[in-house]
Amino acid sequence: MLGEIISREHSYMVRLLVILDQKLNRLKQEQSINYLIVNDIVSYLQRHSELTHHPKEDLIYGYFIEHYGHEHKIENLALEHKQLSETTQEFADLLAMVLQDTVVPNDVFAQHLSHFIHQQKKHLDFEEREILPILKQNFTEQDWEAVEALWGSEDVDPLFGQNIEKEYQRLSEFMKTD
Template sequence: MMIERIRREHGYMVRLLAILRHKLNEIKQEHAINYSLVSEIVDYLSNHSEKVHHPKEDILYHYFLEHYGQQKTIENLELEHKELAEKTKQFALVVEMILQDAVVPQEMFTQQLEDFITTQKQHLDLEERQILPLIEELFTSEDWLNVESQWQESEDDPVFGDTIADRYKQLAERVRQSNVEFV
């Protein structure tokens, strides 16, 4: 079901944000970090969110508003998705500058990384704590069938799926390591 896939993707995102939080703590302790791994995470969050995750959520939100009336929190989510995409692109540019050996003050990068993590986490929390429970409470089986029929995209995840994309090999390996760390 669509809601389970969305929640599973949220779980993936939370895991990636935890890796970024670990990198942030490393920077604050003045340890070197792997910026290319940070770049892969940001790239994955940007690409997967824009192409798969947010469009799927937007189907739910539009359907909800059409059939259950206006909800200010839900009305704002599509705009929030656009703002998140823009913030992610901006942060990705900073990471890319670092990878290209541009001088980026550590304090500025640290603040931007912290803001990026916080913004992403707040968005996920809003959806998980308020939006999705409301939708689950009100949607009928027919509603779920209707939204499912609107989603025709492939859901092969390039990091967490069966086939790992070449550009995410390092990230997929790090995710597998973190799975072992939490066992």
């Protein structure tokens, strides 16, 4: 069921945000971090969210509004997804500068990382606490089958799926040892 897939994907994202929190704490203690791991996480969150996760949610939310009427919390999620995408891109741009050896003070980077983590967590928490319960309360099995038919086949996750894509091998190995 797509609702369960959404929750599972949220749990994957939370795992990655925990790693970013650890990196943030190291920065605050003026310790070094592996920026490539941070980049891998941001790349995954950006790619998976924008190409798979958010479009899947937007499909579900659109179906809900079409069949169950307006729900203020749900109607604003497409805009929130767009804003989250912009925040992610801004952080990815700063991270790219760091990886290209541009001097970015640790406190400035830490502030941006903290904001990025906060925005991601806030969004995930909202969907888990507010949106998914509304869907689970209202959707019938036929509704879930309908949105699954609209979405098509299940996605292949490049990091948490059966086969880890080359781009995420380093992060996958890091998660096994961390």
